[in-house]
Amino acid sequence: MTGVAEPVLDIRNLRVTFTGGAKPVNAVDGVDLSIERGEVVALLGESGSGKSVTLRSILRLHPAKRTRMEGAIHVAGTNVMALEGGALTDFRGKGASMIFQEPMLALDPVYTLGEQIIEAILRHENISTSEARRRALDWFERVRIPSPERRLDTYPHEMSGGMRQRAMIALALACNPKLLLADEPTTALDATVQVQILLLLRDLQRELGLSMLFVTHDIGVAVEVADRIAVMYAGRIVEIGSVRDVIRSPRHPYTLGLLSTRPHGGRLSGNRLPTIPGSPPDLANLPPGCAFAMRCALAADACRIAAPEAVEVGPGHQARCVRTAETARPAGAPAGVSA
Helix, strand or coil: CCCCCCCCEEEEEEEEEECCCCCCEEEEEEEEEEECCCCEEEEECCCCCCHHHHHHHHCCCCCHHHEEEEEEEEECCEEHHHCCHHHHHHHHHHCEEEECCCHHHHCCCCCCHHHHHHHHHHHHCCCCHHHHHHHHHHHHHHCCCCCHHHHCCCCHHHCCHHHHHHHHHHHHHCCCCCEEEEECCCCCCCHHHHHHHHHHHHHHHHHHCCEEEEEECCHHHHHHHCCEEEEEECCEEEEEEEHHHHHHCCCCHHHHHHHHCCCCHHHHHCCCCCCCCCCCCCCCCCCCCCCCHHHCCCCCHHHHCCCCCCEEEECCEEECCCCCCCCCCCCCCCCCCCC
16 A cells, blocks of 8 residues: 555564474464554563564574574565575664674673674675764764763673663664664663663664664553553463553463562562462463463353454553453453462
8 A cells, every 4th residue: 555654663473483392392482563653562471471482583583494484574664584694694683683682692702892882784785894983973972872982992891781782872873774673672771770771772763763662571661661562471462552541451461470569669668469370371282272371360161162352442552361351440450460
């Protein structure tokens, strides 16, 4: 359709299966997700829900011999699933780039920070080394690294965790990617530094008009940075909508469970927090039907027979549940959750 801008990220029916073990592991199971230009979407869920697998699939970082990927991924019109060799390398950093959770593991310890950023810029831009260094210095200034010129010549181990993460952000943005992927970039940092990094990312996103997919297990972080929230469980997106809709009017029992386990209001006085009973399912032995049924107090027989389809519960707000009528209540109510 003419006149309609295509999304920066468009994922359709993505399935990712790891085949290296005794049984195939269905880490991502039919994910549909799109991100518009300048939009931030937070991918929220427990560890093992498939968030980081989804993120890394966009850059095709999974080992090809032990991974089966199906579906479609397009970034600014580029068919990522069709890329091979040099074209895939060109896409990484320029089409999409990633801020990793632990920069000490992502950065090369034997090269200075400046050398690593300069190398990335030279790989994607036809400019001189001196110009690439000037651009690297500019990014160090933009991510607010003190004494940026001197810091370009330091090694990763010579920087604090917060400064390394700022350098990681500079590296991710150095080639002006169309899509920025952030894999829990504040988890390994002290609380005060986490806030600084979140504010920095939010400011840069607004200044540059970035499209960003932000993975987190922290609802507070999602509220701080995102326009929309996609809640993920057992490899599927079980609820998606605007931050306001998902937080104030959650419609999937898993989302309700996540919200009820956060300390707020009177629960700060020393009362025990509710918990979601049970554990996430084994992705190599997923039960039939809804994967959350075994932990859900609202589960009916139908929930254990077939995986529910996404239901429109409001404008742009969907939940993958057959009991959305019963979950229509204020945020934080412990529907489907046992204390």
